[in-house]
Amino acid sequence: MGPDLRETFLTHLRTSVQEGTFVKLTLGKPRGTEADLQNLYLRPVTLRGTPHLSFVWRHTTKDITKNFPPAEALAQLDALVGTSFHSAHLFTTTRSAQLEYNKKGEPRYSFGPPATGEAQPREHDRVKSRLLPSSSQIWLEALDITNSAGVVRPGMADKHRQIHKYVEILSHLAVDAALPTNRPVEIADMGCGKGYLTFATHDYFNIVANRATNVVGIETRPGLVEKCQALARRAGCARLSFQAGTIQSAQFTTLDVLIALHACDTATDDAILQGVRAGAALIVVSPCCQKELRSQLQPAAVLAPALQHGIFQERHAEFATDALRALLLEWAGYDTKVFEFISTEHTAKNLMITATKRAGPIHTDEAAAKVRELAAFYGIKTQALARHFDFLFSQ
Numbered sequence: 583m584g585p586d587l588r589e590t591f592l593t594h595l596r597t598s599v600q601e602g603t604f605v606k607l608t609l610g611k612p613r614g615t616e617a618d619l620q621n622l623y624l625r626p627v628t629l630r631g632t633p634h635l636s637f638v639w640r641h642t643t644k645d646i647t648k649n650f651p652p653a654e655a656l657a658q659l660d661a662l663v664g665t666s667f668h669s670a671h672l673f674t675t676t677r678s679a680q681l682e683y684n685k686k687g688e689p690r691y692s693f694g695p696p697a698t699g700e701a702q703p704r705e706h707d708r709v710k711s712r713l714l715p716s717s718s719q720i721w722l723e724a725l726d727i728t729n730s731a732g733v734v735r736p737g738m739a740d741k742h743r744q745i746h747k748y749v750e751i752l753s754h755l756a757v758d759a760a761l762p763t764n765r766p767v768e769i770a771d772m773g774c775g776k777g778y779l780t781f782a783t784h785d786y787f788n789i790v791a792n793r794a795t796n797v798v799g800i801e802t803r804p805g806l807v808e809k810c811q812a813l814a815r816r817a818g819c820a821r822l823s824f825q826a827g828t829i830q831s832a833q834f835t836t837l838d839v840l841i842a843l844h845a846c847d848t849a850t851d852d853a854i855l856q857g858v859r860a861g862a863a864l865i866v867v868s869p870c871c872q873k874e875l876r877s878q879l880q881p882a883a884v885l886a887p888a889l890q891h892g893i894f895q896e897r898h899a900e901f902a903t904d905a906l907r908a909l910l911l912e913w914a915g916y917d918t919k920v921f922e923f924i925s926t927e928h929t930a931k932n933l934m935i936t937a938t939k940r941a942g943p944i945h946t947d948e949a950a951a952k953v954r955e956l957a958a959f960y961g962i963k964t965q966a967l968a969r970h971f972d973f974l975f976s977q
């Protein structure tokens with residue numbers, strides 16, 4: 583029976599680690615050679631976006647900590663439980679389980695209800711959780727970012743990081759922009775896709791910042807809109823709605839913040855136009871697939887050999903397009919910032935342009951000259967945002 587009970591315990595341990603319900607494990611009654619070793623404590627941690635188990639060997643006067651990926655951690659535990667430690671107490675979100683050996687070395691196994699209802703937050707996640715309320719767990723789980731214990735699913739660490747980085751940026755931008763204080767803030771997320779960032783926007787403003795804010799996600803795919811709408815109701819996101827439609831045809835009576843993240847090619851320009859036309863105080867775009875200018879660019883002859891390479895042509899077009907957009911937004915009366923949204927290590931679609939409406943003069947000759955000089959340098963004759971603004975590159 584002995585080995586079976588040990589195996590039963592280890593099976594629960596493995597399953598909890600694999601399913602993300604693992605909370606902690608305490609090993610006691612050490613039987614090894616280290617006289618001052620008291621316990622070994624384990625808990626889940628996230629390191630560089632990937633799950634690990636942290637081992638703390640507690641000695642009389644010191645702790646030794648080491649972190650291991652789950653498979654390696656489980657292999658070590660296989661060798662330790664019942665041999666080097668004669669007591670093991672497992673806590674998961676669904677049960678607690680205990681394996682104890684008596685003086686004769688005979689095992690006893692018992693289990694009970696969970697000692698705690700949820701997985702202990704990891705250190706990294708504890709910081710992040712300040713930017714999203716615990717209620718966000720409903721949609722994070724429904725959108726497959728986390729499991730039911732709030733642990734990030736394998737392969738979703740980048741998306742999870744992106745959501746939190748985005749909310750962090752939004753929290754700073756909301757301070758700089760002149761958002762209304764006498765009525766709810768109105769936000770549109772254009773081309774919202776599965777709604778990850780739309781849900782995050784809603785929860786950040788309404789719950790974390792405690793600012794009444796209506797958020798609408800606009801998306802061409804009706805299936806996604808239906809799903810997001812149902813999830814918004816289920817998650818209790820009272821001021822969040824989703825509409826099937828295009829960026830180009832959306833209509834607003836009031837719009838304070840325009841968001842368009844990863845809207846392909848000139849869809850970003852269409853979204854910017856909507857924001858500027860509505861007089862939005864804040865515009866946040868993260869462009870992608872900047873194709874429109876590729877065939878037009880006539881860079882300096884010295885660059886021709888470098889631009890034989892497709893990747894340089896692509897980056898060149900991205901730079902020219904987004905630099906032009908930022909200058910056109912300056913001309914249209916916005917202060918712009920361009921920066922890396924999250925490190926390229928995590929995604930290639932990482933550039934963000936933010937534009938905050940300023941009180942000063944708009945359409946100045948000086949701002950127009952900057953746009954024209956850049957367009958002339960690259961031989962750009964036409965570009966979507968310039969067309970939207972009726973901006974002529976040559977006069």
Ligand SMILES: C[S@@+](CC[C@H](N)C(=O)[O-])C[C@H]1O[C@@H](n2cnc3c(N)ncnc32)[C@H](O)[C@@H]1O
Nearest residue numbers: 773774775800801802803827828829843844849
């Ligand atoms: C790359 S996804 C980005 C989704 C989301 N904004 C994000 O960053 O996670 C782009 C989404 O925009 C939608 N889309 C593309 N063109 C659109 C348009 N003209 N109007 C509305 N939605 C559009 C697509 O269906 C797709 O779901």
